[in-house]
Amino acid sequence: MRRPIVAGNWKMHGSRAENARLIEELLAGAPATPKATCLVCPPFVYLLEASRQLRDSSISLGGQDVCADTQGAFTGEISSAMLKDVGCEYVIVGHSERRLLYRESDQLVARKFGAALSKGLIPILCVGEQLADREAGRTREVVARQLDVVLELCGATGLEQAVVAYEPVWAIGTGRNAAPEQAQEVHAYIRARIGARDARIAAATRILYGGSVKAGNAAELFAMPDVDGGLIGGASLKADEFLTILAAAGPA
Numbered sequence: 001m002r003r004p005i006v007a008g009n010w011k012m013h014g015s016r017a018e019n020a021r022l023i024e025e026l027l028a029g030a031p032a033t034p035k036a037t038c039l040v041c042p043p044f045v046y047l048l049e050a051s052r053q054l055r056d057s058s059i060s061l062g063g064q065d066v067c068a069d070t071q072g073a074f075t076g077e078i079s080s081a082m083l084k085d086v087g088c089e090y091v092i093v094g095h096s097e098r099r100l101l102y103r104e105s106d107q108l109v110a111r112k113f114g115a116a117l118s119k120g121l122i123p124i125l126c127v128g129e130q131l132a133d134r135e136a137g138r139t140r141e142v143v144a145r146q147l148d149v150v151l152e153l154c155g156a157t158g159l160e161q162a163v164v165a166y167e168p169v170w171a172i173g174t175g176r177n178a179a180p181e182q183a184q185e186v187h188a189y190i191r192a193r194i195g196a197r198d199a200r201i202a203a204a205t206r207i208l209y210g211g212s213v214k215a216g217n218a219a220e221l222f223a224m225p226d227v228d229g230g231l232i233g234g235a236s237l238k239a240d241e242f243l244t245i246l247a248a249a250g251p252a
């Protein structure tokens, strides 16, 4: 059985004081043994402080991005080893905001995925189509392309220690989530695509849905057979909302 994951992507929000308060509220409200894995991804500069606050808790820590290279003259970049060093277990790679705003190619995302794996981080690989792609019937094509580059570089075994997040770009931060059936259709496709290379790994891979998940719609999305939790943006900044989403992800 796949243990669900609920991950909060805080993006470029918060401050030391706000983060400390949010984590305090999450720690106070999270069950001691949640049925789903819970993690938060604060901005880089706050990771160490968050890591100290989360020590010995049931909430894990992740980075929002990582450098594809391991060390050296890469001004402004953060390596996988550095993320590990400050207590991260996970890292998001290929978020659509990075792909679109910072022109990250499929190849660069795949290298970041590999860099994360090489240091024992669990990459959360984001894939998803833009609205124009969906309207043109190209959803599968886009998702397959994004996934295949990673599979080519790291193999299906690369996904054994990873998580995939299906995040339709038109649903991110828009308040318009994919219908549960729309999400399920793409999740099943992603699983089948991995399964074409390795059925065992495909069956075990957690595939999260992301895109305007809220307390009010999480349960119906997570009830889909191939939806193994969520990657949560806006709603992860409110403790009560995020905790309700976490509770919705527990196995029935």
Ligand code: PEP
Pocket: 009, 167, 171, 172, 173, 174, 175, 210, 211, 212, 213, 231, 232, 233, 234, 235
């Ligand atoms: C995200 O940024 O990964 C995301 C899913 O955002 P939101 O939940 O705000 O749509």
